[in-house]
Amino acid sequence: MGGGITLEHFLVLGLILFLLGAYCVLTRRNAIGILLGIELMLNAANINYLAFAFFGGARYDGQIFAIFVIMLAAAEAVIGLAVILAIYQNLRTIDVDATETLSG
Amino acid sequence: MEHPLTVDFVRWIVLLPLAGAAINFLAGARLQRDFGKRVISLVGCGTVLAAFALAVYAWAAMLALPPADRFMLDYLWRWIYVGKLRLDIAFWLDPLSMLMVLIITGVGGLIHIYSTGYMHEDESYWRFFGWLNLFTFSMLVLVLADNLWLMFVGWEGVGLCSFALIGFWYKELSNTAAGNKAFIVNRVGDWAFVVALYSLFTGLGAAGHPTLVIRDVAHWAPALAGMPGYFGMSLVTFVTLLLFAGATGKSAQIPLHVWLPDAMAGPTPVSALIHAATMVTAGVYMVARLNFLFSMAPATMLAISTVGTLTAFFAATIGATQNDIKKVLAYSTVSQLGYMFAAVGVGAYVDGVFHLMTHAFFKGCLFLGAGSVIHAMGGVQDMRLMGGLRKRLPITFWTFLAATLAICGVPPFAGFMSKDAIIWDSFAHGQPALWALLWVGAGITAFYMFRQVYMTFFGEFRGTHDQAHHLHESPPSMTLALVVLGGLSVVGGFVELPGFIGRFDPFGNFLVPVFNSPATRRVAQSAIENRGLEAGFGVLSLALVAAGWFLADLIYRQGSASFEWVGEIWGGALYRTVLNKYYVDEAYAAGPVAAVLETSRASAWFDFHIIDWIVNFAATLAVFSSWLSGRLDRYVVDGLVNLVSNLTLEAGGRMRRLQTGSINGYLYGILAAVTLALLVRAVLRA
Amino acid sequence: MTHPLTLITFIPLIGMVLILICPKGQEKFIRWIAVLFTLPQLLIAGWLYANFNTSTTSVQFAEHYAWIPAYHIFYFLGVDGISISMVLLTAIICFISVFASFTIERGERGYYALLLLLDTGMMGVFVALDFFLFYVFWEVMLLPMYFLIGVWGGPRREYAAIKFFLYTLLGSVLILLAMLGLYYYGATPTFDMVELAANASHYSMTFQRVAWIALFIGFAIKIPAFPFHTWLPDAHVEAPTAISVILAGVLLKMGTYGILRINFSILPAASHEFAFWLLGVVGTINIVYGALCAMAQTDYKKLIAYSSVSHMGYVMLGMAALTEAGINGAVLQMFNHGTITAMLFLLVGVIYDRAHHREIAGFGGLASQMPMYAALTGFAFFAAMGLPGLSAFISEVLVLIGAWRRYPMMTILGAGTAILTAGYMLWTFQRIYLGPLNEKYKGLADLTPREFFMLVPLAIIVLILGVYPHAILGLLGASLNHVNQAVLMAHAPAAAILP
Incomplete structure (x- = not known):
């Protein structure tokens, strides 16, 4: 396996993906963009789970968590999109800066 | 002396003028209106003169006794019998009271007759004779009392x-x-x-x-x-x-x-x-x-x-x-x-x-x-x-x-x-x-x-x-x-x-x-x-x-x-x-009379302004303390309960400020919090 | 008669019920119902007087039934020398005060109902020999009085009524506490006053002192003794005439009666100990101070009220004397003060009904307009001054002659107050009745037959008791001397040394 792909590669990939996602979440004003960013961060986490599971011995914890996360992401996306839809119907925009009516 | 002569006519010397007084007081006004002042004179003078006649009779009876035994007792009834105190309504006729009775009924009778002329024009003629008779009665009681x-x-x-x-x-x-x-x-x-x-x-x-x-x-x-x-x-x-x-x-x-x-x-x-x-x-x-x-x-x-x-x-x-x-x-x-x-x-x-x-x-x-x-x-x-x-x-x-x-x-x-x-x-x-x-x-x-x-x-x-x-x-x-x-x-x-x-x-x-x-x-x-x-x-x-x-x-x-x-x-x-009679009247007016009046005024003042004030003050104090306890109830007991709810409300109100509605803000907040948590952990580790 | 005391106490209550169910529109009958139901009371009182055995100290006409057996509470009525004269007085005063009430025109139904309830309460206090029953009657009498003053009174009636009520209530609470103390600390738990008196030596001295003071304050408020007296002038000034008559004629006596019946009989050792300061000195202060205050009054009724304070002082001084003459004089003074003051308040009512004010300075020369009224007032005034030949003289003399040996200074002060009394009485008489007639009152009518027949019987009683006081004194002697002996002989009991 020399010169092959090691755990570090996966971790670096996950980190890059996570940072990209985080950046996307923090900078995007479009609500859907933010959702996409979150999706990226979740998948970065999934990569880490799988990598640890693969390199950590014959254990399935990582896979199971990853499947959970995917399922969670799907549910989250559904709710998130529903909320965005509701915001759009009320405010005719999906710009997150316009959602300050919730401000206390 | 040990056994004084007991008689039963002395009482009439006393009671006759009393009867005159009673008639004049109770019926005098009517008698005078209906029958004239003559009836009043008759009652007024008649009773006293009859008493005088009786007194003369008593005098004669007394003179008939040997000088050492000239005492007569006329007992009517028990008056006050309490404990050792034993007093009767009884009349005691001895030479001294005999003399006084003769003066009172004799001179008094003459003055009664004189009054029929002197007071003739007075409309309260009956009242005058009523009092005059009552006076004669009282004076006789005074001198005859046993x-x-x-x-x-x-x-x-x-x-x-x-x-x-x-x-x-x-x-x-x-x-x-x-x-x-x-x-x-x-x-x-x-x-x-x-x-x-x-x-x-x-x-x-x-x-x-x-x-x-x-x-x-x-x-x-x-x-x-x-x-x-x-x-x-x-x-x-x-x-x-x-x-x-x-x-x-x-x-x-x-x-x-x-x-x-x-x-x-x-x-x-x-x-x-x-x-x-x-x-x-x-x-x-x-x-x-x-x-x-x-x-x-x-x-x-x-x-x-x-x-x-x-x-x-x-x-x-x-x-x-x-x-x-x-x-x-x-x-x-x-x-x-x-x-x-x-x-x-x-x-x-x-x-x-x-x-x-x-x-x-x-x-x-x-x-x-x-x-x-x-x-x-x-x-x-x-x-x-x-x-x-x-x-x-x-x-x-x-x-x-x-x-x-x-x-x-x-x-x-x-x-x-x-x-x-x-x-x-x-x-x-x-x-x-x-x-x-x-x-x-x-x-x-x-x-x-x-x-x-x-x-x-x-x-x-x-x-x-x-x-x-x-x-x-x-x-x-x-x-x-x-x-x-x-x-x-x-x-x-x-x-x-x-x-x-x-x-x-x-x-x-x-x-x-x-x-x-x-x-x-x-x-x-x-x-x-x-x-x-x-x-x-x-x-x-x-x-x-x-x-x-x-x-x-x-x-x-x-x-x-x-x-x-x-x-x-x-x-x-x-x-x-x-x-000016040595200014005795003035001295009395300035001395004891003024002192009593001043004391009485001071007492009334004291009663109203001090004692009653204390009573009213006590009442006011009670009212005040009940007011106070009312306040206490409202603000301390109820207050504690309200305080909890108020604190929650207040805290909520303040926390609300964090809820900006800006999703980006939240996200930065999350980032900052995670970073902070990591930093703290790192510091703690170190 | 089998149950004379129950009858005499509760007959007015039947009248009250009848008055309450009297159909609307028939109000004119109400007053006659009241007359009808106080008259038998008077007759029974007369019967009691005629059949009273004067030679025994024991309770007579007793009625003894279980009431609340679990707590040893009995329905126990009876009279002895201490109470018989008060029963008589209550019956007389209540009957007369019904007639004095005929001038009430507002809310007759309630007024007469309360009056009869008050009557029952007062009579009950004097005939009850179970302390619990006594207390119940004591409270029963309190409430009607409050309403009678507070509803039918003068302009400041609410103030006066609440003052009366709170003051008396304070006293009641102290009496209640002492009563419970006597019950729980007694030889056997009982409220029976005769039994309590028989076991008087059981209580420790400390307990006696505490209970005595509590009872004393409770009763002193009623007397009213200095310095608890200030409710009285206010209550009198605001109360309607008939209520003033009852208040002065009967209610005040409950205080001194209570002291005799409870303090003296049940707590003799403490009575002996406190007689000097709390009865003698306070009584003397009452006598002198009441007279001084009376002299300064400008309101006719208030003046009479303060004279009551002064005259009730003699009762206290007489009890303090601890002699036969003193204690007999005290109870006779209670009776005499009842009749004389009733007369005085009726007389004030007569002029208030006509002139609608009571300012002494506002009258003058009424004798020429109302000769009969002036004559009867003069009679009552001289009776109040203790003129020899009238009833109050006998009682005051007995009180003072009894007090002399123990308290010469107090006796001198008490006797000297006769000068002050003469001073304010004559001065008042002069200002109201003598001198030139005030033109304003030229049209005033003399006494009506109703007023005349209220006053004259009282005057006759005053006169008869002046020349034949034995009519009342004969009733009292045996019981009072017994009580007096008990107090005289009482020293700190053996139980006092025990913890």
Whole structure:
């Protein structure tokens, strides 16, 4: 396996993906963009789970968590999109800066 | 003495006037309206005259008894029986009370008849006779009482009648004020009187004989000798001093004499009956009645004779300056009462009582004469507006003159027998200073009495023409009393001749059983007996009386001497002081009366502003504390509950600020928090 | 008669029920119902008087039934020398005050109903011999009084009524506490006053003192003793005439009656100990201070009220004397004060009904317009002054003669107050009745027959008791001397040394 792909590669990939996602979440004003960013961060986490599971011995914890996360992401996306839809119907925009009516 | 004769007619002497009073008070107004004043006169005079007849009958019955047994008891019913106190309604007739009963019903009856003329025009005729009868009843109770509390019933009863009759014309406020003064001043004396009875009863109780029945007190009085009393005095001295203080009130002696001159506000028959002949002598009677006690207390005796003498002297000086015909006689009465006290004070009880009797004759006559004059003058009492009345009122004049000679002590008139005896007694019992004052007082008496006679009956008439036209002699109903009393003033003294003239004293003999206690006999025996000296002193007195008469004659009849310089002594201060009665009234008003009024005002203030304030303050405090607890409930107990909810609300309100609604903000927040958490962890690790 | 005391107490209550169910529109009958139901009371009182055995100290006409057996509470009525005169007084005063009430025109139904309830309460207090029953009647009487003053009173009625009510309630609470103390600390738990008195020596001295003071304050408020007296002038001034009559005539006596019945009988040792200061000195203060305050009053009724304070002082002084004369005089004074003050308040009512004010300075010369009224007032005034021959004289003399040996100074002060009394009475008489007639009152009518027949019987009683006081004194002697002896003999009991 020399010169092959090691755990570090996966971790670096996950980190890059996570940072990209985080950046996307923090900078995007479009609500859907933010959702996409979150999706990226979740998948970065999934990569880490799988990598640890693969390199950590014959254990399935990582896979199971990853499947959970995917399922969670799907549910989250559904709710998130529903909320965005509701915001759009009320405010005719999906710009997150316009959602300050919730401000206390 | 052990078993006094029990009779059942004495009660009627007392009850008849009471019945008269009851009829006049309860039915008088109607009787007078329906049947005229004649019925009232009949009831009023009839009952008293019937009582007099009965008294004469009693007298005859008494004279039939051997002298040592001249006592009669009339028992009616049990009055107060509580504990050791046993008092009956019972009347006790002995020579002394017999004499008083005769004076009261006799002189009183005459004055009743006189009143039918004097009061004839008054619309409240029935009320007048009701009170007059009630007075007679009370006075009889006073003198006939078998125990001291019953005596006190009469004692205050006459005070009540005196009050009512002084203020008889009650629509004039000053009359009622005089009545109030009389009653209240008398109450001061009565205060001492009742306290004396309390301590006497307790003292006799301590000696094993608790009683207030007079004959029993007389019997057991020696047991009190040496018993300690109060305020450092022996019991007997304490009791007798207080009793005498009571007598000063009733008999108008210094310092309680102030009410009597004011009492002249009453109708003149009242002045004659109550304020000259009977009620005011009650004090003298009481001292004589309790002679067995007084004789045991030399200190009290000295006080009595001193007060009596001073009163006799000072009242005479005031009498010499007055211009009101009745005021002169009032001060004269005070003065003569002083003579009586001077007599009983030195132990000459018989002479004191003798003067009491003759005084009832001549002073009754003088007052009734003055009333006759006032009647003729249409109510004027100022002697400066009279004069020359002797021609128009001859009967009045002659009787008045007879009584004047009697009071001055001109022999052989009644006053000479009694008053001269008193003046001599004071010397005979070793009181030369008192003798001197009494002697000078007799001279002043002659002066003011003849001053009065001359101002009233001699010279030219000084009133208005109208009055001169209406001058007339009084009707027979009035002159009858004048003539009888005038006659008695002339001959009334012959029952007891002065020792230097001859041994003739049925009066004294009659009274002997009353003044027979060991102590009284001891006091009587201490007097010196010297006929020659007594006669000499009599001449001395006569000389001074003649001088007083002469002086009055010079000034007021002949007008040949003027004594205006007397008014200038000490810049007039002396004259003004005497004229204003030595400012005693003013002293009372400024002293005790003002003090009581101030105290009463202060008490009422204290009651309202301090005690009631405390009560109200306590109530306010209760209201305040309930308000406070209400607040406490609302703000502390409820407050804690509210505090929790409020804190939650408040916290929520503050936390709400974090909820900006800016999703980016949240996201940065999350980032910052995670970073911070990581940093903290790193630091902690390190 | 089998149950005279139950009858005399509860007959007015039947009248009250009848008045309450009296049909609307028939109000004119109400007052006659009240008359009809107080008259038998008076007759029974007369019967009691005639059949009373004067030679025994024991309880007579007793009725004894179980009421709440679990707590030893009995329906126990009876009279002895201490209470018989008060029963008589209550019957007389209540009967007369019904007639005095005829001037009430507002809310007659409620007024007469409360009056009869009050009557039952007062009578009950005097005949009850079970402490619990006594207390119940004591409270029963309180409430009607509050409403009678507070509803039918004068302009400041609410203030006066609440003052009366709170003051008396304070006293009641203290009495209640003492009662429970006597019950629980007694030899056997009982409310029976006769039994309590028989076991008087059981209580420790400390307990006696505490209970005595509590009871004393409770009763002193009723008397009213200085310094608890200020409710009285206010209550009198505001109360309607008939209520003033009852208040002064009967209610005040409950205080002194309570002291005799409970303090003296049940706590003799403490009574002996406190007689000087709390009865003697306070009584003397009452006498002198009441008279001084009366002298300064400008309101006719207030003056009479303060004179009551003064005269009730004699009762206390008489009890303090611990002599036969003193204690007999005290109870006789209670009776005499009841009749005389009732007269005085009726007389004030007469003029208030006509002139509608009571300012002494506002009258003058009424004697020439209303001679009969003035004459009866004079009679009552002199009776109040203690004129010999009238009833109050006898009682005051007995009180003072009894007090002399133990308390000479107090006796001197008490006797001297007669001067003050004469002063303010005569001064008042002069200002109202004598002098020139005030033109304003030229048209006033003299006494009506109703007023006349209220006053004259009282006057006759006053006169008769002045010359024949034995009529009342004869009833009292045996029981009172017994009580007095008990107090005199009582010293600190053996139990006092025990913890």
